[in-house]
Each structure stands twice: as structure tokens, then as C-alpha cells.
Amino acid sequence: MRKLLLTGNEAVAEGALATGCNFYAGYPITPSSEIMHYMARELPKRGGVFIQSEDELAAINMVIGAALAGARAMTATSGPGFSLMQEGIGYAVMVEAPIVVVDVMRAGPATGQATKPAQGDVMQARWGRHGDQYVVVLAPSNPQEAHDLTIKAFAIAEELRVPVVVLTDEFVGHGREVVEVSEVAEASSRRVEVGPQEAPFYSPDPRKAPPLPPLGAGHYLLVTGSTHNEWGYRDVHRFETHFKLVKRLKDKVWLNKDKLFMYEVVGDEEPEVLFITYGSVARSAKTAVRKLREADVRAKLIRLKTLWPIDVPELRKLGGEPRAVVVPELNLGQLVYDIERAYNPFEVPVVHYGKVGGGIPIYPSELVSKALEVLKK
Amino acid sequence: MSKAKHFTREYVREEVLPTAFCPGCYNGVVMNALALAFKELGVRGLRNYVFVSGIGCSSWIPSPYIKADSVHTLHGRAVAVATGIKLVRPDLNVVVIAGDGDLAAIGGNHLIHAARRNMDLIVIMVNNLVYGMTRGQQSPTTPHGKVTLTTPYGNFEMPFDIAGLLTHTNANYVARWCVSNFTQLKESIKEVLTKYSRGFRFIEVWAPCITYVVRYEGKTPGEKLKEMREVCVPVSKYEGLSGEEKVKYVAVGVFKKEDKPGFIELYREYVARAGGAHNE
Numbered sequence: 001m002r003k004l005l006l007t008g009n010e011a012v013a014e015g016a017l018a019t020g021c022n023f024y025a026g027y028p029i030t031p032s033s034e035i036m037h038y039m040a041r042e043l044p045k046r047g048g049v050f051i052q053s054e055d056e057l058a059a060i061n062m063v064i065g066a067a068l069a070g071a072r073a074m075t076a077t078s079g080p081g082f083s084l085m086q087e088g089i090g091y092a093v094m095v096e097a098p099i100v101v102v103d104v105m106r107a108g109p110a111t112g113q114a115t116k117p118a119q120g121d122v123m124q125a126r127w128g129r130h131g132d133q134y135v136v137v138l139a140p141s142n143p144q145e146a147h148d149l150t151i152k153a154f155a156i157a158e159e160l161r162v163p164v165v166v167l168t169d170e171f172v173g174h175g176r177e178v179v180e181v182s183e184v185a186e187a188s189s190r191r192v193e194v195g196p197q198e199a200p201f202y203s204p205d206p207r208k209a210p211p212l213p214p215l216g217a218g219h220y221l222l223v224t225g226s227t228h229n230e231w232g233y234r235d236v237h238r239f240e241t242h243f244k245l246v247k248r249l250k251d252k253v254w255l256n257k258d259k260l261f262m263y264e265v266v267g268d269e270e271p272e273v274l275f276i277t278y279g280s281v282a283r284s285a286k287t288a289v290r291k292l293r294e295a296d297v298r299a300k301l302i303r304l305k306t307l308w309p310i311d312v313p314e315l316r317k318l319g320g321e322p323r324a325v326v327v328p329e330l331n332l333g334q335l336v337y338d339i340e341r342a343y344n345p346f347e348v349p350v351v352h353y354g355k356v357g358g359g360i361p362i363y364p365s366e367l368v369s370k371a372l373e374v375l376k377k
Numbered sequence: 378m379s380k381a382k383h384f385t386r387e388y389v390r391e392e393v394l395p396t397a398f399c400p401g402c403y404n405g406v407v408m409n410a411l412a413l414a415f416k417e418l419g420v421r422g423l424r425n426y427v428f429v430s431g432i433g434c435s436s437w438i439p440s441p442y443i444k445a446d447s448v449h450t451l452h453g454r455a456v457a458v459a460t461g462i463k464l465v466r467p468d469l470n471v472v473v474i475a476g477d478g479d480l481a482a483i484g485g486n487h488l489i490h491a492a493r494r495n496m497d498l499i500v501i502m503v504n505n506l507v508y509g510m511t512r513g514q515q516s517p518t519t520p521h522g523k524v525t526l527t528t529p530y531g532n533f534e535m536p537f538d539i540a541g542l543l544t545h546t547n548a549n550y551v552a553r554w555c556v557s558n559f560t561q562l563k564e565s566i567k568e569v570l571t572k573y574s575r576g577f578r579f580i581e582v583w584a585p586c587i588t589y590v591v592r593y594e595g596k597t598p599g600e601k602l603k604e605m606r607e608v609c610v611p612v613s614k615y616e617g618l619s620g621e622e623k624v625k626y627v628a629v630g631v632f633k634k635e636d637k638p639g640f641i642e643l644y645r646e647y648v649a650r651a652g653g654a655h656n657e
């Protein structure tokens with residue numbers, strides 16, 4: 001364990017290296033580039049592969065090829081690049097390639113404000129691809145967590161053979177704090193020796209991913225992004241083959257909700273006002289909770305570390321019985337839809353507090369005012 | 378009397394035969410050229426090969442027909458995926474087989490950059506002059522004047538000479554053969570597997586789509602092959618033709634043949650300079 005003064009971006013790179021990441025492909029884009037610079041410096045020294053690709057389409061597809069060949073592979077980008085990677089991420093879902101994609105969110109759409117923070121990619125991270133597909137989305141809120149959740153992302157990717165998105169933002173990426181860096185992190189591996197008699201695209205336990213033999217192991221592996229049966233043979237006609245496949249791809253993520261859904265809770269057990277948020281904004285919300293409690297308002301924060309899948313019943317239990325829920329985000333409303341889904345049946349008002357642009361954070365004082373307003377205090 | 382097994386059978390997944398290709402499709406000629414090259418080189422089983430393809434009819438040659446590891450990627454991304462595989466497993470022969478649309482249109486950027494990097498890949502572009510799988514729309518290699526679904530009044534754009542383009546990059550090996558040049562095609566495949574075994578090696582195979590080009594011209598596969606024997610001429614002869622004549626002919630041959638170190642070796646040197654050891 002070393003203590004280093006790192007930005008969130010550097011912390012992501014350190015986390016990736018600790019867990020044995022040995023392949024990085026990427027294309028420069030603010031505010032994510034420092035991840036790439038770090039990997040460009042470190043990977044060759046460690047005998048890994050670093051390649052600057054011609055575009056993000058290449059980056060994501062190189063990473064998928066590398067993962068299928070047995071590497072621990074990662075790329076990092078921001079909004080415009082993340083959009084270009086979507087088709088590739090969907091492909092990774094379909095062929096069950098374990099990859100990690102970091103998106104350091106900036107203000108969009110389009111080129112937007114390239115250097116300014118935002119949280120506008122929450123829905124894109126979940127649903128940016130066509131078709132039915134499930135990925136895992138993690139959202140660190142400071143450099144330390146950027147390091148820790150990157151390690152976690154690799155472990156989940158390997159275990160479930162699924163792309164994992166680490167969704168940070170410019171505040172987290174460029175904020176500099178002391179980070180305790182792991183030297184070597186434990187990471188589960190799919191790379192067990194599997195016999196050719198085991199189907200590479202089927203698991204009898206729907207919560208588990210089948211073991212994936214790497215390319216070049218003599219299995220005559222058939223990998224395709226078209227609908228395929230458990231041995232990889234394409235079947236682009238039958239209902240049963242398609243439904244079974246997409247259902248399994250969903251289930252291996254969805255049925256593990258209990259394990260994948262990570263959060264932090266602070267404040268009063270039974271709050272009057274409940275904040276639910278994630279990423280850099282959660283830091284303001286934490287301060288707001290403290291200030292409200294100092295003013296004798298019962299307040300609580302649920303900070304989501306996992307943005308997908310969300311375990312809604314669990315979330316409801318964590319929140320207690322608030323009079324109102326406030327969801328602050330650096331966007332015009334994304335996570336808030338899940339929260340409405342969780343609370344509306346109970347007629348608890350859910351209020352979104354959103355702003356974005358110019359690098360302006362959501363200040364704790366604004367959240368205190370908002371809380372008092374919704375509580376009519 | 379024992380029936381001799383066709384030489385291609387050793388290298389294909391018998392359980393998926395017959396192929397889904399249209400009757401007379403020249404993709405079979407490409408498969409045969411590959412198989413004969415393997416056979417003549419004494420390759421027994423393709424265990425240290427990974428075939429990577431995109432989306433299109435020709436991309437089905439390796440997936441599922443060739444009996445080896447194969448990765449059937451998204452449309453246009455075969456070269457990028459192949460690059461990722463090769464960098465992690467330099468010991469494997471990574472061979473891309475895809476169409477003119479896949480490699481030259483939607484995947485064109487990856488193609489030229491892999492050539493620039495002299496990436497250690499073999500790329501076989503099956504140029505059937507159209508988007509076969511999606512029913513014969515214009516592709517970047519569709520000849521001028523040709524009627525397709527998207528050029529119903531005759532193609533007014535000019536086609537891309539992909540082999541010509543790549544000759545001017547850092548690629549080690551660039552060739553073009555028509556399916557009528559079966560022996561030369563097979564020999565080229567052998568060459569890129571043996572004497573020219575590193576860097577970026579590109580073979581374009583001129584194989585007009587049997588359904589959306591040949592049949593529309595009112596010709597049989599055999600008649601078209603005969604025609605190709607006339608119009609596919611060696612580069613030397615092609616160079617001597619006038620501009621007007623050139624349009625009617627296809628230059629074939631090996632345009633470039635070098636044996637410079639490819640990306641993998643250059644990267645190894647780079648890693649050594651950084652103080653590491655690639656894949657050791």
C-alpha cells in the first residue's frame with residue numbers, strides 16, 4: 001500500500017494496473033486523457049500493451065479483441081468518444097467479452113463544453129446500445145474511490161463476462177487527493193482451464209457466466225455478435241435461440257443485483273428529507289446533510305456507487321420514510337427517473353435539482369435551501 | 378472405389394456444410410485457395426490461427442466455415458479486433474477476411490491505419506464490387522456506370538483502387554488477384570504465410586458478386602470467369618494501356634513485397650527501451 005497524491009484519472013490508472021490490466025487502447029479526449037497518458041507511461045515498462053488508436057471505434061474493438069485473447073483490457077474516454085463506442089459495447093455484451101470502459105463525463109451533447117463537468121451520460125451508459133443488453137455501471141465520487149471501483153470493475157467484468165462502465169466526471173477526474181494505492185489487487189479470473197466439452201456460451205446457473213477459453217487455446221472457438229447458440233453457432237432465425245440468449249445475458253447481471261448494488265448511507269435513520277445522488281455531487285450532498293442536521297432537520301443521503309443495476313426495493317428500505325426526496329444531478333434529470341419509480345407508489349414527492357455547464361458545482365447551500373423549500377420550513 | 382475427400386474439407390467445419398452462399402458464388406474459390414495453400418504448406422489443423430471477419434457474405438467464409446478460432450465482429454471492425462488479438466497473442470496467425478464494403482467503406486479508417494502501422498496481420502479483401510449481403514447496393518469499389526439498387530441510373534462515382542491505395546502506405550505486402558487467377562492467389566497466400574510472414578499483408582481478391590453483378594449482367598459464373606481471364610491483366614501490361622482502356626481492365630499482381638519489421642517487432646523494441654518485456 002502506497003499513499004500518493006493523485007487525480008481521479010491517475011487513480012483510475014493505478015487501480016487498473018493494480019488489478020493486472022495489461023492492455024489499453026484509446027483516443028485522446030478531455031477530460032479523460034490523463035488516464036491514457038498514465039497507461040502510455042506505465043504499460044510498456046510492465047510489458048503490457050499500449051496503443052493509441054485511430055478513433056474510438058478502433059479503441060473499443062481493439063480492447064474487445066485483446067480481452068478475447070486473454071488480456072485484462074481497458075479504454076477510457078468522454079462523451080463524444082463514449083457515444084462512438086456504444087456499438088462496440090453492445091458487441092462486447094453479446095460475445096461476453098470482459099472489458100472495462102471509463103467515461104469521464106463532460107458537458108454535452110455534441111462537443112458541448114469539453115473541459116466542464118457533467119453527469120449527462122447516466123442513461124447512455126445503461127441504454128446507449130440498441131437491443132436488449134445489460135451492463136454494470138459504477139460511479140466513484142472521489143479519487144480514492146475511482147481507484148477502488150476500477151479494481152472492482154475488473155473483478156465484475158471477469159466474473160460475469162460483461163462490460164463494466166466506470167462513470168466519473170471532470171470533478172472526480174481532475175480533483176487531486178491522497179489515494180491509498182494497492183500494489184496488487186485480488187481479481188477473480190475467468191481464465192480457468194476449460195475442457196473443449198464445456199459450452200462457451202451457456203451456464204446452467206443463470207447467475208453465473210460460462211468460463212471463456214481464450215483464443216488460441218485450440219478450442220476452435222466461434223465468436224459472433226449475431227445471435228448464437230451455446231456453442232457459438234449463428235442462428236439468426238429462431239425465437240428460442242435469441243430469447244434464451246438475451247435472457248441469459250440479462251439474468252447474469254440482473255439476478256446479481258444484490259451483490260452489484262453498492263452504496264453509502266449517511267445521516268438520520270428516519271429522515272425528513274432524503275438525498276439520493278452519486279459521483280462528485282454526492283460530496284455536496286453530504287455537506288448539506290450535515291448542515292441540515294446542525295439546524296435540527298433530520299436528513300439522510302444515499303450515495304449510489306452502482307448506477308446499474310439498481311435494486312429498487314433495497315433502495316426503498318435504505319431510505320426509511322422521508323417526507324421528500326431530493327435528487328441532485330449535474331444534468332437535467334436522469335437518475336431521478338429511477339427514484340420516482342421507487343417512491344411515487346408511496347406518494348413521497350421526488351424533486352430533481354439539476355444544473356449543468358460552466359464548471360459550476362451544485363453547492364451544499366443550494367441543497368440546504370432546496371430541502372427547506374420542499375419541507376416547507 | 379474410395380471417394381477421395383476434397384482438400385478443402387480438412388479445413389472446414391463439416392457440420393455446417395453446405396454453405397449458405399449463392400450457387401456459383403466465388404467465395405468458394407477463395408475458400409479453396411486458402412485450403413490448398415494450407416495443404417501445400419503441410420498445415421495440419423489451424424490451431425494457431427485466428428480468423429477475424431466483419432459483416433457481409435464474405436465474412437462468413439471464416440465464420441462459421443473455416444475450422445479454426447474465428448471472431449465475427451461488427452460491420453467494419455474486423456481489423457481493429459484483429460489488432461487487439463494480435464497484440465496480445467503475437468504467436469498466433471491472425472487473418473482477416475471481409476468484404477469491400479466492410480474493409481474499404483465502414484472500416485476504411487482501420488484498414489489504412491493498420492497498413493500505416495505495418496500491423497502484423499494478413500487481410501484478405503473479397504471484392505465482389507457491391508454490398509452483397511444487403512442485396513447489391515453500390516460499394517466503394519463498384520465500377521463506374523454499374524447499375525445497382527442505389528445507383529439505378531448507373532454509378533456516377535469513381536471506384537476506389539484499394540490495393541493501389543495501400544501500395545502507398547507502409548504495408549509490407551500488397552497484391553490483387555482475380556478469382557480466375559486461382560494459382561497465383563493460392564501462391565500469394567502461401568507467400569504471406571511463409572517468406573513474408575510479418576507486417577501488414579493485404580490481398581485483394583476480385584470476385585464479382587454472382588447474384589448482384591454477374592447475374593444482372595446476364596452471365597453465368599463460368600462465362601464471367603472466362604471474361605476475367607481476358608480483363609484481369611498483369612500490372613506491367615495494365616500500365617501500358619490508355620486511360621480509356623484501363624477502365625475495362627483490372628490490374629493484377631503483387632504490387633509490393635517487402636519484409637520490414639512489423640508493428641510487433643517495433644513495439645518490442647519500444648518496450649525494451651522503456652525497460653519492460655512484451656509478453657514474457
Ligand SMILES: Cc1ncc(C[n+]2csc(CCOP(=O)(O)OP(=O)(O)O)c2C)c(N)n1
Nearest residue numbers: 432433434435452476477478479508509510
Ligand atoms: C453498422 C452497420 N451498418 C450497416 C449494416 C448492414 N450491412 C450488413 S452487411 C453490409 C454490407 C456488406 O458488404 P461487404 O462488406 O462488401 O460484404 P459482401 O456481403 O459484399 O461480401 C451492410 C451495409 C450493419 N450490419 N452494420
Ligand SMILES: [Mg+2]
Nearest residue numbers: 476477507509
Ligand atoms: Mg462486397
